[in-house]
Amino acid sequence: MRREVVERIERVIKDLWPTADVQVFGSFSTGLYLPTSDIDLVVFGKFREGDSLPLWRLEEALRKHKVVEENSVKVLDKATVPIIKLTDSLTEVKVDISFNMKNAVKAAALIKDYKKKYPVLPYLVLVLKQFLLQRDMNEVFTGGISSYCLFLIAVSFLQLHSREDACSPNANTGVLLIEFFELYGRHFNYLKTGIRIKDGGCYLSKDEVQKSMLDGYRPSLLYIEDPLQPGNDVGRSSYGAMQVKQVFDYAYMVLSHAVSPIAKYYPNNHSERYRAGLGLMGEGYCHIISSDGRNRR
Structure with a gap:
């Protein structure tokens, strides 16, 4: 189910930016998620640091494709880490999307290493x-x-x-x-x-x-x-x-x-x-x- 949510959102992102790389991090990536946990996604691409335009473009596209519950999507462009928060319209799974956050993916790899140890x-x-x-x-x-x-x-x-x-x-x-x-x-x-x-x-x-x-x-x-x-x-x-x-x-x-x-x-x-x-x-x-x-x- 969660993988299907990721695939639906990834299709919208690829439609906007065909060369973008979408990666999962956080608890879904590491296997440490609860039934109520959200999904964390990061989009890598040629986006200028501090530019909030990609956040708003993606928010508009997600609404257009009816991927999100209408009143659930929020753009937090002034946060320390700017993100889009949304709820998937079919499963009600919550998703956070950020841009070009390399340390997020590294943190997921670190967690997996300690799980093995x-x-x-x-x-x-x-x-x-x-x-x-x-x-x-x-x-x-x-x-x-x-x-x-x-x-x-x-x-x-x-x-x-x-x-x-x-x-x-x-x-x-x-x-x-x-x-x-x-x-x-x-x-x-x-x-x-x-x-x-x-x-x-x-x-x-x-x-x-x-x-x-x-x-x-x-x-x-x-x-x-x-x-x-x-x-x-x-x-x-x-x-x-x-x-x-x-x-x-x-x-x-x-x-x-x-x-x-x-x-x-x-x-x-x-x-x-x-x-x-x-x-x-x-x-x-x-x-x-x-x-x-x-x-x-």
Whole structure:
């Protein structure tokens, strides 16, 4: 279905610019998409940087060919990355289209490489994406963090994990989920520490990072060094990072209680558990984790 959406849009683009190259990136390209995820497309061609005319020409053509729902298409030509946002008229799948964004395709390749290196990574990331989606925290503009930020902090978590078996194909995903929530909900120092995943990964002192920044600038609360563009802070727009930290912390508390050997003697209030945001997902994952809780150290 999603491939058909891409093909319909690509035909419109090729009709406008026959030599244009249309590529898929983002979660659909990497296989880390949820049923509600949008499709990210980038159009490569001889377009002048900063010229918004191609955006408006494509928007007009998509309307003309009735590829989009009439009221869904928007041109965001003043955004940091100018894009067209639309909803496919047949499937209601949402699509974002940008122009000449080379780093977007490189990021997709980077994600695929890390998926091969850490077999457990896709499972962990998909659970976390659904977790944030249920709380409207899967987008920066709603006070959450981007999928790319989430992926990078998950990579860092596995890179710097104290147990070697955490990265094996047989690692207990439920245990890793609890430990992820514990790290980023309780122990990670957002005020003083940044994240780097290049060269095996490490933590960065924000004081040291700031020394290399222009006067008046400082690392963001969720500072993540861009592995593809040194000097770029991937988390700079994540103004709601502390709200994300809070839901991670509460999820850690609820899941830890659920798998504790003495949990049955001190049950959590059922409504509180659902407010924690575990909902339908929590029941299943509590079972997965408790089935091998001894792996946790």
